[in-house]
Amino acid sequence: MTNPLGAEEWQALLLSLRVSVWATLLSLPLGILAAHALARWTFPGRTLLNGLVHLPLILPPVVTGYLLLVTFGRSGPVGAFLYDSFGITLAFRWTGAALAAAVMAFPLMVRAIRLSIEAVDPRLEQAAATLGASRPVVFLTVTLPLILPGIVAGVILAFAKAMGEFGATITFVSNIPGQTQTLPSAIYAFLQVPGGESSALRLVLISVAVAMAALIASEWVSRRIARRVGGQ
């Protein structure tokens, strides 16, 4: 194959990367907070929070997309507020695609981080407190470094999931080339038109490559960190 990607294909790839990076970065602080709350705190509504976080994993993506549209659409309660107060529109924009990807990837990220927090011995955190560290300092100096491998795993899983998100995205922000047409939406679109198979195939190969690279990178990074954190 000598011809590089066509303009539309490039657009889809770059858009997907942008959407996934934003989705991952924005959900990371919230993901750490939610994981910490679920792993360590007891509070009323804990079960409810756990359910909400995991809902997108179980709901049909089209339902999640529809709920996002109803909530964050221009006339939805949150969407209207965002538009009136800040002039932010999410529906049918790439920002909406990022939101959809973030929501869909969130449970995977929280699960990975939560598991690593649960693996941290709370007695180490107690020891830090006796040495004079307040709770936020304990978190930053003890918990966070020890869960770094879990965070990296969560970030990469979430990124890969965001790259592949289709159902919620197409429901919430549709499939507008150059605006909201991410990699999976583009593959879908190419498959709908005669002669689009070769474009679709190229994008499929790219998807596979990106996913593989993400998985290998996560393995490598988390092993390195685990060695540094717990090792000799």
Added chain:
Amino acid sequence: MTLRVSLQHRLGDFALDLAFDAPAGLTCLFGRSGSGKTTVINAVAGLFRPDAGRVELDGVSLSNLPTPARRVGYVFQDARLFPHLTVRQNLRYGGFVRRRPVAGFDQIVSLLDIAPLLDRRPAALSGGEKSRVAIGRALLSDPRLLLMDEPLAALDEARKAEILPYIERLRDETGLPILYVSHSLSEVARLATTIVVIEAGRVIRSGPAAEILSDPDTAPILGLRDAGSVLTARIAAHDADGLTRLETSAGPLWLPSLNGPVGREVRIRIAAQDIILSRTRPEGLSALNILPGVVLAVRPGDGPGMLVQLDVGGQRLLARVTRRSAIALDVSPGQPLHLIVKSVAVAQGDVGVTAAG
């Protein structure tokens, strides 16, 4: 520096209701596992909130302070070193989080002999090394009080023998009040200046170590087999035949050669069952160590044994003899007797060094 503790807490069937004072020196909380000792020091550290209670250091209440503000150095049984930090970073952690320069770093590193370990990570340390680093980390957090929760329990005998002298130096050189949890009577006998005996969440005895250890009423609680008392002595001479002569307030004792300069004060432990009582000063015996004493109290045990407390040159010793011999000797308070201390009874492992001078 006096620590004053009182606690009440109910947890299912277990009720904790106790109060005690820990004066300067090393106060041992002694009791079986499950008696509530660790809960007590966790409450002192603020890691555990009792239903009611008060922790006071020199009259100032710590009860309302969160753990980080209490400034208690806590040496945990399992060391709890931070695995992602080097030994040096572990030691400096307390100063780092308090944003205060770490005072005395070099002294404490040399006191505990951990200079060669500074750049290693905890995973590369032996059990004894971990304990020493944990002690150093607690000391370098600028504490007003040191809590030690069975810091030797996870170690084998050789490692224990390696750590004990460091704890003695802490007791004698740092001037920090130390609250030390243990269920090992030999550790208690060697280290404690004050003993608080805890059983099922209550203090059943407390007082100066020499008094508690030689009290015949306390011995059955501490464990009859390990009953014994401590005696302060001074190294008088190292004889040519390999024996060391110790001078006690009641007369000389000879021990297989002991390390330490002449003149140093040592604390020796004599097990109650290693003392033989005699009405007359025995002749023609192979035993070297015979001290004169006067019976202070006699306590019949549950079995065939009896505990006899004796005044030996102003110090108190506890002997355990059979009821039959006690009757044969007609042991009663006020009676002068001779104590034959089997040489082997004063084991090297139980010889502790107390404050010089």
